[in-house]
Amino acid sequence: MADDEKNPAREVIAEYAQSHFRYFRTADGTVYAQRNGHPVARPMRSQGTTGSHRQELMVGMFRDGVGVFNGTAIKEALDLIEALALYEETQAVHIRVAPGFDGATWLDLGRDDGQSVRIHPTGWDVLAPDPREVCWRRTQLTGELPLPVKDTDGKGIDRLLRLCNFATAEAECLALAWLIGCLGPTVPVPAPFLTGPQGAGKSTGGRMLVRIIEGMSGDLRRAPKDEENLITAVAAGWVTALDNLSHLTPDLSDAMCCIVTGAENVKRSLFTDGDVFRLSYRRPLLMTGIDVGVIRPDLAERLLPLRLERPRTRRTEAELWADFAEALPVILGSLLDLTVRVRAAQADIPTDLRMADFAHLCAQLDAATGFGALAAYRASLDDLNDDVIEGDLLAQTVLKYAAVLNEGAEQRMTSAEWLHALTALYSGEECRPLPKGWPTTGKVFSDRLKRLQPTLAARGVLIDWGRTKTARYIEMVRPPGTPTDPEQEAAF
Numbered sequence: 001m002a003d004d005e006k007n008p009a010r011e012v013i014a015e016y017a018q019s020h021f022r023y024f025r026t027a028d029g030t031v032y033a034q035r036n037g038h039p040v041a042r043p044m045r046s047q048g049t050t051g052s053h054r055q056e057l058m059v060g061m062f063r064d065g066v067g068v069f070n071g072t073a074i075k076e077a078l079d080l081i082e083a084l085a086l087y088e089e090t091q092a093v094h095i096r097v098a099p100g101f102d103g104a105t106w107l108d109l110g111r112d113d114g115q116s117v118r119i120h121p122t123g124w125d126v127l128a129p130d131p132r133e134v135c136w137r138r139t140q141l142t143g144e145l146p147l148p149v150k151d152t153d154g155k156g157i158d159r160l161l162r163l164c165n166f167a168t169a170e171a172e173c174l175a176l177a178w179l180i181g182c183l184g185p186t187v188p189v190p191a192p193f194l195t196g197p198q199g200a201g202k203s204t205g206g207r208m209l210v211r212i213i214e215g216m217s218g219d220l221r222r223a224p225k226d227e228e229n230l231i232t233a234v235a236a237g238w239v240t241a242l243d244n245l246s247h248l249t250p251d252l253s254d255a256m257c258c259i260v261t262g263a264e265n266v267k268r269s270l271f272t273d274g275d276v277f278r279l280s281y282r283r284p285l286l287m288t289g290i291d292v293g294v295i296r297p298d299l300a301e302r303l304l305p306l307r308l309e310r311p312r313t314r315r316t317e318a319e320l321w322a323d324f325a326e327a328l329p330v331i332l333g334s335l336l337d338l339t340v341r342v343r344a345a346q347a348d349i350p351t352d353l354r355m356a357d358f359a360h361l362c363a364q365l366d367a368a369t370g371f372g373a374l375a376a377y378r379a380s381l382d383d384l385n386d387d388v389i390e391g392d393l394l395a396q397t398v399l400k401y402a403a404v405l406n407e408g409a410e411q412r413m414t415s416a417e418w419l420h421a422l423t424a425l426y427s428g429e430e431c432r433p434l435p436k437g438w439p440t441t442g443k444v445f446s447d448r449l450k451r452l453q454p455t456l457a458a459r460g461v462l463i464d465w466g467r468t469k470t471a472r473y474i475e476m477v478r479p480p481g482t483p484t485d486p487e488q489e490a491a492f
Contacts, residue, residue: 009070017057020036023088027090038114040136043137054078057078094135094185095142096213100120104119107336116134117148126148141214143211144215145332146328149333152337155334156335157334160327160331163208171376173365173373178304184361188358190260191285191286192287193292203244207219208324211324212328242287242288245292247292264278295388303384345367349363358377382458406478412474414472414473418449
């Protein structure tokens, strides 16, 4: 009997696996398998029947004539390999977009041959990345993108804007800034909210923007019923698009804030008592809808309203998407060209906006093209502040109270005293009933005011908290030069 025939099956499998695959772990301890020379990595623990490493290993051994082995032998071999991989150096895996060496970034085209786009300071190229530079993680949400076309002279941008129904030039340049931001692996971008009348093509426009990054299989989804399902869907893809929103619950609003700027979810690992599973996420988010009702202030600072208008002529779905699919390689090529130009442009970083990275990107876009994206972004934030105030009677009452303060004057009261004063102002002489949700205690009032603080500051009313030897207080100031709003004074 030959020597290699005496080897247990698990040793034969382990030897084949280690000679044909590279095994490594991520910072959270998850072990991945990567075929030699190929940038796509698969998790060792994946038990799915489609695209799992176990299936990949079985097919490889069968085709190479090594043999067909039972499940016990394969499990024992993979358990050993997984244990050995825990002593290897860590490496990150990425979905769709990844940082590279020498200031470059990568875009996964989702192709079986591993071809990807490397965006570097002087241009972009299509090639398969070195597996030690970039490891791609693919899921069922990872669609395939076409090979982008070079030297388009910006024709793809023009074709995209003709296909979408943006109402203003400002909305067009903000949409382009968002697409460029989606190609950056480390820059948080605000969530576009496509609005407009019925029939304006909000869902169609949202699908087009998503499919530029996610391929033709990318689509819009209904908002999940709970936060856990939303986070699971977000972590499995790059761009998350929610369609036809009409109401944002406080929990969903908070979850969207976390998606835009990044967070981590920890839960117990399956079939364990003490192990935990960490799920980190920060993803581009897109929403569509006619109106979502009251917008909370923290979410308003992370939104990017893009208004669409009804098209003058209608086209069939088949004709429209055939045109878009034919134009997608050119659109992607033009977007990559514009991304290189924008990243090379020099511009000051705005320091007065919360999403400073995106504001800087808008400034770079202006420097590269002269579009005026930064001014459009500021105007959109101002409009969102108006939406927040219009939906919050407490904010309206605070502004009405501040309108009669002398410029530069400071007024300090405890939270309970402020609540009493503003309640009396709202009720008026006619003693009208308080609205649902009006604060009932000083603590609730103080918490509500903290959420409204940035919105009120944008309208020239500064709120601060302090303490004396005997009590805490809330201070309201209207700085010198702050104009009064006649409509606000006449409110109620």
